[in-house]
Amino acid sequence: MTWSSFIWFALPAMLLWGGAGTLIYKPAARRAAEWLMLLGIAVFAAFIVALWVGLERPPLRTMGETRLWYSFFLALVGYVTYKHWKYPWLLSFSALVAIVFGVINLLKPEIHSKSLMPALQSYWFVPHVTVYILSYAMLGAATIAALLQIRKLGRSVSDPKLFGLMDNLVYAGFGFLMLGMLMGCFWAKAAWGHYWSWDPKETWAFVTAGVYLAYIHMRLRPVHPRLTAWVLPVAFILLLITWVGVNYLPSAQGSIHVY
Template sequence: MHPLEAPTFQLAFLLYFVSLALSAAYLISGARPAERGALVTLTAGVALQTLNLTARSLQAGRAPFSNLYESLIIFAWGTAACLLAVQWRRQAPAAGLTVLPLVLAALGYASTLDARIEPLMPALRSPWMFYHVAAAILAYGAFAVAGGLGLLYLIRHSLEKKPTVPSWFERLPGLGLLDTWIYSTIAFAFPFLVLVLVTGAIWAQKAWGTYWQWDPKETWALITTLFYAGYLHARQFTRWRGLRSAWLAVIGFLVVLFTYLGVNLLLSGLHSYASG
């Protein structure tokens, strides 16, 4: 392990936690320093985790894409980076309340696993692996943020029906804004999800001699792609917006989560190496 790995992992985890706490403090109190602090600590956390991944890559002589430990830390980084992009662009500190717990859970789970660097199995020694995983990082991270925004929508929608609302209610983004953000985030992620399928098929052909084998991971990746294609179609042509869109964003991310982790942990197939 590179000497920078452990301290940068721990500091990134701490900064994400502080960012979550400051996001909650801003929502409760409305204090602008807490809002700015949440963004600064999130930015620092992403920067430190980037350093962590760089150190591991230099030590391993390859990108950190080989096993469940590396998969979890790269997923946490991708999700935090997508959240950071939304925070900078949309000024929505409340989004951290629904997304950062997932980042912390991924890193917490990773901390329980063996972090030793191991040689790549032959099937993973392909340049297509980099493109395949890079596309997945962007897609899954953005879908996680969309799911978090969908959850915020459901919370605000539920509160609006009550005769009295808590004082922090008005610091949640409006339903119209959340609906637009959910759609734009999913629309951004979808081409990368398609790229995951395409690069995976090319990689499979070079590694195993066939483009498609109906492996559980392949099947669920296709199901996930069809789900989000259906979402985009419904959004454009049947005007499924608002509450329906928010529910689909949340359900869609649960499908992503099963495709990403559940398949590897519960089903056997060509991708089972990632659970090691």
């Protein structure tokens, strides 16, 4: 399987997710929406597996390949969290963003060779990147929940259930974020001889983790709820800078994290 086949999997998956995101707001059609979401996830997963086999390496090297995983995990996290908390908007948002990343990959396909540079030929490669992408999906969903809570607080209304959703998504996402960082340290030690070098991406990752940790501490003392909720959008902006933005900084040129 190659990138040229992506359209034949992406379009059905996106149509299924679009249908799920629309039908979920109709109580009588919610079961059908759940099945459509699951089918879209299955179709997308089938392409990732087939591409992995075709490339003879995990499709995690490039930004385009990581977008595949972001679409997959965001759709999956959206479905699982919807099943638990029953917020229709959460499944709809997850489906929408998964579609957006799919469209980006259709408009900007990336085709690369099968080979990986020596630094990426490590058993830490797959779990490190996969865990990070899963954490990004959870923290992205937490950000949307935070924006909804901010809107409610602006009307002097608080939704404890929504705060609970935010907290659980952040706890899980932060846990995966720290696990990914720890795996990265062991990978760096094996590949370059040191656990941490304050590389630009490492520095931004540290700052991002610190802001999410600040949110967790603020929630342990439930004061200033609106200020606390605003921490999550700020933290997610830092996360996006860590993931994408750092690559464009002059200081990152020659970085071990820019391939």
